[in-house]
Amino acid sequence: xxxxxxxxxxxxxxxxxxxxxxxxxxxxxxxxxxxxxxxxxxxxxxxxxxxxxxxxxxxxxxxxxxxxxxxxxxxxxxxxxxxxxxxxxxxxxxxxxxxxxxxxxxxxxxxxxxxxxxxxxxxxxxxxxxxxxxxxxxxxxxxxxxxxxxxxxxxxxxxxxxxxxxxxxxxxxxxxxxxxxxxxxxxxxxxxxxxxxxxxxxxxxxxxxxxxxx
Numbered sequence: 001x002x003x004x005x006x007x008x009x010x011x012x013x014x015x016x017x018x019x020x021x022x023x024x025x026x027x028x029x030x031x032x033x034x035x036x037x038x039x040x041x042x043x044x045x046x047x048x049x050x051x052x053x054x055x056x057x058x059x060x061x062x063x064x065x066x067x068x069x070x071x072x073x074x075x076x077x078x079x080x081x082x083x084x085x086x087x088x089x090x091x092x093x094x095x096x097x098x099x100x101x102x103x104x105x106x107x108x109x110x111x112x113x114x115x116x117x118x119x120x121x122x123x124x125x126x127x128x129x130x131x132x133x134x135x136x137x138x139x140x141x142x143x144x145x146x147x148x149x150x151x152x153x154x155x156x157x158x159x160x161x162x163x164x165x166x167x168x169x170x171x172x173x174x175x176x177x178x179x180x181x182x183x184x185x186x187x188x189x190x191x192x193x194x195x196x197x198x199x200x201x202x203x204x205x206x207x208x209x210x211x212x213x214x
Contacts, residue, residue: 006109012177013106013124019170020099020131023163026092027058028072034058034161035092036142041155057084057141058163059092084145091137095167098130102174109181117181124178131171138164 026033034056041053054065062084063072105127108120138160146158 006112009120009177009180010106010109012173012180013102013109016127016131016170016173016177017099017102017106019166019173020095020102023166023170024059024096024099026060026095026163027056027063028061028074030058031056031063031070031072033163033166034063035138035163035167036145037159037161038145038149039157039159040149056161057145058161059095084148092134092141094130094137095134098127098134098170101127101130102170105174105177109177121178121181124174124181128171128174128178131167131174135167135171138167 022030023033026035036057038055039053040051040055052064052066056063061072061074063070101123105120105123108116108123111117111120142158142160142164149156149158
């Protein structure tokens with residue numbers, strides 16, 4: 001594939017894969033990479049005597065900031081008033097799958113073979129589709145948490161976390177990568193067709209030359 005398209009395509013795919021990789025680590029291992037974050041004044045009691053000031057929801061679990069410190073769990077968030085089931089966060093497991101598919105597309109995009117670059121473009125779009133599904137789940141999780149906590153008579157602010165926006169950026173990068181690799185393959189194919197073309201018409205000669213001697 002032409003370097004004009006190869007280098008940007010590989011860069012887009014690498015960036016998308018890297019962002020999806022760090023988002024896939026998520027909570028509780030990577031506590032800063034949450035999908036939805038809730039800031040509270042501490043009006044909701046948990047475990048009978050503690051009130052949380054911050055709630056972070058990630059792919060593999062959630063973390064809660066109490067007055068005594070932060071605690072992380074591998075299940076859905078729950079207190080006396082609100083329950084957020086594990087399926088709301090574990091449904092985001094499609095993100096690691098998208099990360100793996102993006103990595104495969106990255107490896108394929110390095111090849112100079114026209115057929116392999118076509119496959120790389122298709123795999124990039126597949127990774128973009130999976131990331132789009134994950135981003136839709138991100139939006140659903142944010143909307144659900146905001147609605148559930150809105151029913152409580154507390155002062156709270158529900159915002160999107162870093163993982164939410166990195167997923168969106170990864171989606172854009174995968175679409176750009178797929179288009180770039182596809183355009184590069186198309187250009188190489190047209191260039192190859194031009195190189196293999198031949199002249200159909202011979203040199204022009206006069207009418208009387210047809211009757212000349214060989």
